[in-house]
Amino acid sequence: MKEMIRLMGITKEFEDELIIPTLNLTIYDGEFVTLLGPSGCGKTTMLRMIAGLETPTQGHIFLDNEDVTHLAPYKRNVNMVFQHYALFPHMTVEENIRFGLLMKKVPRKEQQKRIADVLQLTQLEELRYRKPQQMSGGQQQRVAIARALVNNPKVLLLDEPLGALDYKLRKTMQLELRNLQQRLGITFIYVTHDQEEALTMSDRVIIVNGGRIEQDDPPARIYQYPRSRFAASFIGENNFFPLPDDDSRLLSVRPQFINVCALDDKERKGPEPFHTGTIEQILFCGTFDKLFIRLDDSRDMVTAYQYYEDYRKWSVEDRVGIWWNTQDGVQVTK
Amino acid sequence: MRRGKLLVLPAMGWLGLFFALPLLIVVVVSFASRTAYGQVVFQWNLENYLRFLEPLYLKIFAFTLGTAFITTLWTFAMGYPVAYTIAMILPKKWQQAGIILVMIPFWINFLIRSYSWVIILRAQGLVNTFLLHFGFIEKPLGLLYNNTAVLLGMVYGLLPFMVLPIYVSLEQMDKRLLEAASDLGASPFTAFRKITLPLTLPGVAAGSILVFISSLGMFVVPDIMGGAKSSLMGNVIQNQFLAARDWPFGSALSIILALLSLVMIILYYKALEAQKGGKQHEEKLA
Secondary structure (H helix, E strand, C coil), rough: CEEEEEEEEEEECCCCCEEEEEEEEECCCCCEEEEEEECCCCCCHHHHHCCCCCCCCECCCCCEEEECCCCCCCCCCEEEEEECCCCCCCCCHHHHHHHHHHHHCCCCHHHHHHHHHHHHHHCHHHHHHCCCCHHCCHHHHHHHHHHCCCCCCCEEECCCCCCCHHHHHEEEEEHHHHHHHHCCCCEEEEEEECCHHHHHHCCCEEEEEECEEEEEEEEHHHHHHEEEEHHHHHCCEEEEECCEEEEEEEEEEEEHCCCEECCCCCCCCCCCCEEEEEEEEEEEEEEEEEEEEEEEECCEEEEEEEEHHHCCCCCCEEEEEEEECCCHEEECCC | HHHHHHHHHHHHHHHHHHHHHHHHHHHHCCCCCCCCCCCCECCCCCCCHHHHCCCHHHHHHHHHHHHHHHHHHHHHHHHHHHHHHHHHHHHHHHHHHHHHHHHHHHHHCHHHHHHHHHHHHCCCCHHHHHHHHHCCCCCCCCCCHHHHHHHHHHHHHHHHHHHHHHHHHHHCCCCCHHHHHCCCCCCCHHHHHHHHHHHHHHHHHHHHHHHHHHHHHHCCHHHHHCCCCCCCCHHHHHHHCCCCCCCHHHHHHHHHHHHHHHHHHHHHHHHHHHHHHHHHHHHHCC
């Protein structure tokens, strides 16, 4: 695979505060890579350094094998979709999209063609003479994407581009963006704090915590085999149990793999429960019930999802036992 | 809610008594005539307005307009960089200090500030003394009592009225737009030309209106720094009231200036509304 971006020994300080301690990362041509982490973890700073909007304190950034560490943003062949779109309010949709082409002195004829293409791609043809304020959030979002894509960037950087949209629209746009990326084959670097978004869209998810890469794997692997407690709890929900002979690691078990049985049920199947406890709270979640069980031994809270025949079966204060299949337990670092 | 409305009554009363009523009197007087000794007699006629059309007054009016226009241009040329520096270049913690520096002259009476220019520019003034002392010139330069001196005084006095609205519009501008422009390939200068300048034009327009209207009525500066040679509408009006004792004519000239200012303010709001047209549409969508 062809290398598109390489971050080598990057560090970043803001006013003597170390935001990013040494970072190394390679991103390949045509990949959809997501930087996922809580707010303030440094993921947006990483993106902005690739765009050139921030300069790393140390280290080098290569774009398509060219050292761009100190190249001004307007000289880099990457484009960014900003979190709040940053559309130019005094320009129409078409003028916004044309802006980048004018800057690069693209001939008039080609401008028209590329604008027409990208308007069609983002389904904005009807809205081309509107001003940003006259459009809905989703439409503005599409303009922001069109304005970036029309420049045929080598890499498209997206900074929480769907953050301001409501839930339904976000779902639709996720799908649209993913399809768009696959059709165009452009490298996408996507920043989000929404784990579901990261899992559904990306080829590769990079979990960032405190400026460090916590885990760098394809979505399924990230979900099934989290490496650390942070990764295991940041993506989806998880339960953690101490390991008897290993102080540096924990056993993580997803709530859907926790089996619950009534302690007084004489005909119950399955092994002897690993832990016993009391149901403290039950949340109705539509397709499943979410049980919060207080364990007798450690007083820890365990979360379990109950589907199908176990759905709507329990009540608060029920005495229960829990167990899981050993292959569902994943060891993670603390 | 209805009780709260009573709270505006004092302000309304104040404005009515000290603003609306005097204005009404000026309007009434402008249609009156006067006796040989300057007494106002209420014989209605348009004489005062027609007198404005005499070449002498039209010339002064044109000169006043020209001076106001040039003053506006200069305050813009000098004020924009000042506002830009304060809003965009100074670190956040120094911005407040910058704005206070711009406003400090307001703490001193305008009359006194105008006289200090006289002290600086007159024949035995600061500049001439300095130049003479070091032998740059043989005899004092005539820096005072000409149109350039008037212009200098007006630009100096009105500069803050240009700086403040421009500063506000720069301050309110979304700075991320400049990042977006840079990301799309615009050099800093191009980004200024294509993004910053168009987006701060409302501030420029507001500043220009303030400066232009203030220049139209200015009489202190030409009086003190222009000597006898330069006369603006403001001086003519002042003369009608204080020296010539022709209140009706002075009132008519005041009304003409006020109407001109009013027209410009209306045009400004129309332009602003046209620009904001999109915003209202957005509200309808939401």
